[in-house]
Amino acid sequence: NHEFETIRVRQEGRVAVITLHRPEALNALNQMLMQETVTAVTSFDRDPEVGAIVITGSEKAFAAGADIKEMAPKTSVDMYLDDWFAAWDRLAQARKPIIAAVAGYALGGGCELAMACDILIAADTAKFGQPEIKLGVIPGIGGSQRLTRAVGKAKAMDLCLTGRTMDADEAERAGLVARIVPAEELLATALTVAGQIAGMSMPVAMMAKEAVDRSYETTLTEGIRFERRLFHSLFASQDQKEGMAAFVEKRSPTFVHR
Numbered sequence: 001n002h003e004f005e006t007i008r009v010r011q012e013g014r015v016a017v018i019t020l021h022r023p024e025a026l027n028a029l030n031q032m033l034m035q036e037t038v039t040a041v042t043s044f045d046r047d048p049e050v051g052a053i054v055i056t057g058s059e060k061a062f063a064a065g066a067d068i069k070e071m072a073p074k075t076s077v078d079m080y081l082d083d084w085f086a087a088w089d090r091l092a093q094a095r096k097p098i099i100a101a102v103a104g105y106a107l108g109g110g111c112e113l114a115m116a117c118d119i120l121i122a123a124d125t126a127k128f129g130q131p132e133i134k135l136g137v138i139p140g141i142g143g144s145q146r147l148t149r150a151v152g153k154a155k156a157m158d159l160c161l162t163g164r165t166m167d168a169d170e171a172e173r174a175g176l177v178a179r180i181v182p183a184e185e186l187l188a189t190a191l192t193v194a195g196q197i198a199g200m201s202m203p204v205a206m207m208a209k210e211a212v213d214r215s216y217e218t219t220l221t222e223g224i225r226f227e228r229r230l231f232h233s234l235f236a237s238q239d240q241k242e243g244m245a246a247f248v249e250k251r252s253p254t255f256v257h258r
């Protein structure tokens with residue numbers, strides 16, 4: 001069990017919760033926070049007692065971006081040699097479902113981190129944006145790509161070129177956010193959703209995530225072929241037998257692979 005400085009971790013049943021914790025900087029994502037978050041996600045991802053992960057911030061900020069003070073003096077060669085932000089790619093490689101529970105600011109890297117998760121649940125106080133252009137840079141943790149895939153070119157261009165923020169309603173209408181809840185219910189809702197997922201057959205939930213993710217990487221024909229192979233393979237699992245038997249027998253399933 002790690003001791004972390006910039007995040008807090010805990011487990012509630014089969015759900016792991018990672019709380020970003022740099023209150024002095026609105027959870028700005030510095031290198032330590034990145035390393036600690038990725039370490040925590042990777043270890044929960046491997047832990048058989050964990051079925052889903054929630055990442056959240058504070059009431060005021062999920063994260064107000066990459067740490068501007070840390071980046072400000074860097075040269076282009078520093079950034080290239082350190083491969084700045086590359087560790088975040090490991091978070092996107094996690095195989096278990098990750099829920100971002102977002103209240104307050106999710107700007108720049110904060111918005112990008114939320115988008116790298118699988119389900120984005122927003123408090124009605126959430127504000128999303130890619131304001132990097134105002135700092136003389138562009139998004140650097142996938143924002144120009146994931147935002148465009150999530151909300152389409154029109155809004156992605158608008159946000160990346162003007163740096164304006166959008167509120168939770170606009171983000172939900174645009175397809176960035178799965179659900180909006182009152183701020184005081186944010187964590188409870190995220191835990192409930194994560195708990196539901198963690199109660200499913202684990203390999204099935206992981207395959208569902210893998211199949212949806214594949215749609216970003218490939219053509220429709222290949223994606224459907226991939227889905228179909230996973231679907232067929234599941235008929236070799238005890239959990240398919242149990243899930244379908246439970247339906248027929250009008251009872252709740254008890255999945256073996258949890």
Ligand code: CO8
Pocket residue numbers: 024025026028029064065066067068069070079084085105107108109110131132135137138139140141
């Ligand atoms: N980095 C460092 N410190 C920050 C950041 C940040 N992103 N955001 C806030 N802080 C600090 C403030 O400096 C302040 O510290 P202090 O009290 O020591 O001055 C403290 O957090 C509280 O912030 P504010 O006083 O500004 O709080 P307000 O409520 O007045 O304002 C805002 C909140 C509007 C969120 C404001 O803090 C803000 O605009 N923050 C910056 C948002 C931003 O531009 N984010 C994008 C950052 S760049 C990025 O994420 C990706 C860069 C990609 C680079 C690619 C490289 C490969």
